[in-house]
Amino acid sequence: MRIFTFMRPLYMIKYFDMAAASDKTDAEFIATLSQILTSSQLMSVLIRKIFTHLYNYLPFLTSFVAYKDHFGRPRTISIDSSDAILPSSQFAIDSLVNNLNSVTDYFEPAKTMFRGTFAVHPIKWEDRNLGLVGLKFKDGVPKKTKLYLTMLANMLASRIFFSNRLESEKDQRELIRSMDSLTDRSSPHSKDYMAKVLDLAGAKLNAPIGMIFNFDLNSQFTKFVFNETAKIVWDNYDNLRNQVTYALQECLESDEIVLKEVSGSGIVVADYRLESIVALPLKTSALEYAGLLVFVGKEPLTPEHLEIVKTCATFLDTCIIRYKKEDLLGRRLNKYFGRDILGHLIKNQEWLNPRKESVSILSADLAGSTDFANSEPDAMVVFNHINEYLTTIARVVREDFKGTLDKYIGDEVMALFGAPIKDRNSVSRCLDCGLEILRAVERLKKKHEKQGKIGLEVKVTINVAPVIVGELGSWETQLDYTAIGDGVNQTFRIAEYGLCRKVIVHENVYQCLKDSKYKFELLDSVAVRGIKNKINIYTCLGVK
Known part of the structure; x- marks a missing residue:
């Protein structure tokens, strides 16, 4: 328990003056009492000293202080002149403590009630009832009991009130430190x-x-x-x-x-x-x-x-x-990014700001979906079937290879690597993702064919180019994280030359990875609208 020291309250001086004017003995009593109450003592030690001092003026059988701590919980300190509280006295004290709020002024309960005579005074601070102080006598209540209990109750009120306030502040500080330490973990x-x-x-x-x-x-x-x-x-x-x-x-x-x-x-x-x-x-x-x-x-x-x-x-x-x-x-943002990237972006939202960046771009276009849609009369069956393929592709992009799912264009998926989080290995990661998409779609196709359903295939195209990335759209309705620029346009134009179950890469990708672990084969030199010279496109045959 914390130990406190207090300044002497003004009303101590008031009672000291009142006692000094009436009786020298009373003045001595309150002066000593004041010294005890303003000392740095634990409450239990302090109360024992108070009643030891009080016994010299009012010989009692039993004394007690019952007060509420800073959380309103009753605390009782009982002291017998023989240091042994009799059961009858303890019962009387417990009865009074259980009814703290019912005691509003000094009173003397009936003698027959407690096998002795009690004198009890409430301990109040302003309008708040903080507790009780009481004495039990064998035959009757001495003449100055009310005066001494009134002085004692008022002095205890100051000590209890400020002790409780400091304890409450201490609890608040401890709580703040505990919550601050949680932030670190x-x-x-x-x-x-x-x-x-x-x-x-x-x-x-x-x-x-x-x-x-x-x-x-x-x-x-x-x-x-x-x-x-x-x-x-x-x-x-x-x-x-x-x-x-x-x-x-x-x-x-x-x-x-x-x-x-x-x-x-x-x-x-x-x-x-x-x-x-x-x-x-x-x-x-x-x-x-x-x-x-x-x-x-x-x-x-x-x-x-x-x-x-x-x-x-x-x-x-x-x-x-x-x-x-x-x-x-x-x-x-959840529709664009996997869990890992999403966590980083929430902590670093400035990464979503528009900027120019060299980004790897992936296009995965389902083949056979149009014929399937034309042949299947049930629209729900069509959408569920195609969505299963698109979900498979999206999972590979977002969860397996930490890519950014840009958008769906009909039955085509566009994804980005290296944005919004920069990655110097984005080209190889994008290519690995493309190869895994081929394998994942092939597995799903075989599964559907075993079930008697029509299997779809996919054409994957990859490019790497400088583009502008960021959130684009309407602040009022919808924003999409995307990339714009000539590099995006070229990706979709060379996708027109794509082959089922193949990953087609732009010349830029080949130049980045030609000396790496991947095997490439020149597919064609194609004319792309907006570009004077033809562009070489390659097929990735996998890993060497």
Whole structure:
């Protein structure tokens, strides 16, 4: 436990002056009490010293201080004049502690109730009830008991209040350090990271269930991030789900933090009982909603808990907005890039900016699809059949060879290598991809032919040329990552000379790889519109 030192509160001087004016003994009492309370002591040690001092003025049988810590949890320190609390005294103390909020002023419970006479005074800070201080006497309450307990209660209020505040600040700092350390180990904008933040804050709050919700314009809530405990209990406890939903609706309507007790006798999960729910709107700096944060705790949550919740929220709201933007970008780019490239692009979005680059261009054109479409009356069968081939080609491009799937032009696929991520081996990777496409389509063709279906074939053409790459289209409707330039045009023009089950390469590709592992054979010299001289095109026969 942390040890604290405090300045003497003003009301200590007030009580000191009041006591000095009335009785020298009282002045000595409060002066010594002030010294004890402003010392750097653990609370248990400090309380024992206080009551040892008080016993010189008010001989008691039993004394106790019951107070709420910074999370509102009751803490009780009981001291007997013989250092042995009798069961009857302990029962009386427990009864009072269990009803902390019911004690609003100094009072003396009936003697017959506790087999002795108690004097009890609330410990208050402004309008907040922090706890109780009490004494038990054998026969009756001494004359100055109320005066001494009033002074003691007011001084303890200062010590407890500032101790709790510093402990709360300490917990917040520890939580921030813990969340900062998470950033070093995982992506700070991933759902896994946010779930870990929920666990860290939940440990401080004694709240095992942490959840973040999305909501739409109709105030329909959807799960966004749940920690593991929330995932387990959410679908299995209707009462919990209903009460959390009510808290979410109230939070959304009020636009404020909502703190609620679990209705009824609580909700029992595993071996513990859930007692409280706190819901908080998550917002950006522009006051836009990022989501709703919810914790469900094992004990009643207090205003002090809310500081931990707010600290957690300041981390999460930015994470959620960033996550949603990245998720939106990821869904838009997912049709072009495989998982590996997509992860790099989300972290380095500037790579998507338009630029001139030497890029390897691949065209894969299905052969036989037009005849099949003309002969098959069922349009669904036609599209499903062709889509199976296109999916196979796309998988080879995106997943197997980390290429960029540019576009579909009817039953033709265009892909890029070396953009948006630069790669000095893009030409050979593009050629390897083309050869694998031939093999993959051949396997699929044989499979279909065994099933009695029409098999399709593919013609692959490859070029490498300087082009402009970037996102092209309408910001309002659709953007496509693509390449434009004469190199793209030449690729499609020499594709007209392509052969089924062959990879045809441009002169540029041959010049780059003629001394490498690949075998090439000159196919033809062809005239290409826009180019004065004929272009040599080659067939790649595979690897030497």
